[in-house]
Amino acid sequence: MEYFAIIIGAIFVNNIVLAQFLGICPFLGVSNKVETSLGMGAAVTFVMAIASVVVYLIQYHILVPLEIQYMQTIVFILVIASLVQMVEIMLKKLSPALYQALGIFLPLITTNCAVLGVAIILVQKEYSLLESVVFSVSSAIGFSLALVLFAGLRERLDFEDVPKSMKGVPIALVTAGILAMAFMGFSGLV
Amino acid sequence: MSKLQILTKGIIKDNPSFVLLLGMCPMLGTTSSAINGLSMGIATLFVLTLSNIAISLIKDFIPAKVRIPSFIVVIASFVTVVQLCMEAFVPELYATLGVFIPLIVVNCIILGRAEAFASKNNVINSALDGIGMGLGFTMALVLLGTVREALGAGSFFGFKFIEGDGILLFVLAPGAFIALAYLLVIFNKLTAKLK
Numbered sequence: 001m002e003y004f005a006i007i008i009g010a011i012f013v014n015n016i017v018l019a020q021f022l023g024i025c026p027f028l029g030v031s032n033k034v035e036t037s038l039g040m041g042a043a044v045t046f047v048m049a050i051a052s053v054v055v056y057l058i059q060y061h062i063l064v065p066l067e068i069q070y071m072q073t074i075v076f077i078l079v080i081a082s083l084v085q086m087v088e089i090m091l092k093k094l095s096p097a098l099y100q101a102l103g104i105f106l107p108l109i110t111t112n113c114a115v116l117g118v119a120i121i122l123v124q125k126e127y128s129l130l131e132s133v134v135f136s137v138s139s140a141i142g143f144s145l146a147l148v149l150f151a152g153l154r155e156r157l158d159f160e161d162v163p164k165s166m167k168g169v170p171i172a173l174v175t176a177g178i179l180a181m182a183f184m185g186f187s188g189l190v
Numbered sequence: 191m192s193k194l195q196i197l198t199k200g201i202i203k204d205n206p207s208f209v210l211l212l213g214m215c216p217m218l219g220t221t222s223s224a225i226n227g228l229s230m231g232i233a234t235l236f237v238l239t240l241s242n243i244a245i246s247l248i249k250d251f252i253p254a255k256v257r258i259p260s261f262i263v264v265i266a267s268f269v270t271v272v273q274l275c276m277e278a279f280v281p282e283l284y285a286t287l288g289v290f291i292p293l294i295v296v297n298c299i300i301l302g303r304a305e306a307f308a309s310k311n312n313v314i315n316s317a318l319d320g321i322g323m324g325l326g327f328t329m330a331l332v333l334l335g336t337v338r339e340a341l342g343a344g345s346f347f348g349f350k351f352i353e354g355d356g357i358l359l360f361v362l363a364p365g366a367f368i369a370l371a372y373l374l375v376i377f378n379k380l381t382a383k384l385k
Contacts, residue, residue, distance in 0.1 A: 018363060019363050020219065021214075021215050021216075021218040021219035021363070021366070022215055022219075022289075022293075023215070024214040024215045024217075024218060025214060025215070025298065028211070028214065070270060070273075070274060071270070072292070073266050073269055073270050073273065073292045073295055074263060074266040074267060074270060076292075077262055077266050077295050077296070078259070078262070078263065078266075081259060081262065112296075113215050113293050113296040113297075116292070116293060116295065116296055117289055117293055120289050120292055120293075121289060124289070165375050165378055165379055166371075166375060169211060169371075169374060170371040170372070170374045170375050170378075171371070172371075173367045173368070173370055173371035173374070174367065174368055174371045176367040177364040177365070177366075177367030177368035177371065178364070180363045180364040180367055181359075181364040183363075184362065184363070184364065
């Protein structure tokens with residue numbers, strides 16, 4: 001039941017993009033087509049799941065015993081950056097097909113603040129290892145869901161007659177606002 | 191480019207938020223009131239200026255291949271300084287801004303200026319560039335924060351000017367997106383006229 005609450009909470013109620021404003025850059029940047037946003041979503045889910053385990057182990061087996069929690073920000077960002085590199089190299093060797101599919105999205109993830117954001121939230125909320133993994137995977141699913149929904153809306157937006165000064169980013173932001181309003185309907189669910 | 195131009199270009203012409211559309215996460219996440227926006231802006235300004243200075247000082251010693259990770263370590267160190275100072279002196283503000291303070295590390299404006307400006311220019315110009323860009327970002331945050339606070343809570347920097355509540359939606363998530371969209375439209379219209 002507890003895990004169920006974490007999953008629903010992370011995907012719908014506190015959606016990482018639409019309620020917590022993490023990962024807005026890829027949300028606005030790579031959401032022109034449904035296909036590319038699916039690729040981005042898959043890459044983020046993959047990296048976030050691994051990052052949550054690594055971050056958990058580092059926090060509770062290195063930083064806390066040594067009492068250097070203030071190094072958190074520096075250590076986490078370095079770990080995530082090198083993790084992304086490592087995942088990229090490993091995928092290239094182990095599963096060329098998956099590497100082809102995720103390829104261009106992987107390097108972009110280092111600067112995705114959702115990954116670092118989730119890592120910091122995990123530690124703040126003092127989740128256990130399993131809870132951390134569940135939380136980060138559901139957050140990533142929430143991210144992908146928002147991205148895919150938004151991409152679908154933007155694909156249709158291309159055919160609409162938008163006022164000249166609203167074209168591009170402004171109308172995309174208004175659309176995101178309405179989408180966020182729709183997600184507010186989930187609040188109070190858990 | 192003159193020193194004055196370097197300082198002022200970040201405020202209107204190359205405004206990081208309205209023109210370059212960088213650093214959108216803190217832009218939307220921390221502007222539920224003007225004060226929050228202002229504090230986030232100042233924290234970013236501080237990190238941006240100091241990291242620009244540090245990077246332009248050490249630029250000749252960093253091998254080109256590892257420059258990005260080195261920049262990130264420099265930035266993360268200054269963010270940690272800000273984080274510890276805020277936690278000690280303004281704990282309430284630190285709690286409100288929460289996860290967005292450590293997330294200054296991944297703010298694309300800072301890494302962007304390190305790579306595009308500080309790694310190619312001298313210390314004084316880099317410092318001016320950092321201050322200018324930081325001011326531009328702070329201005330954008332305060333503007334969005336003021337609009338959201340005025341519409342959402344009916345107050346200006348905490349002083350109420352109407353009875354009761356405003357349109358609560360503007361303090362919540364959807365209002366952030368919509369308010370920013372219309373600010374962008376106004377900014378684009380105004381700069382188009384200036385040209």
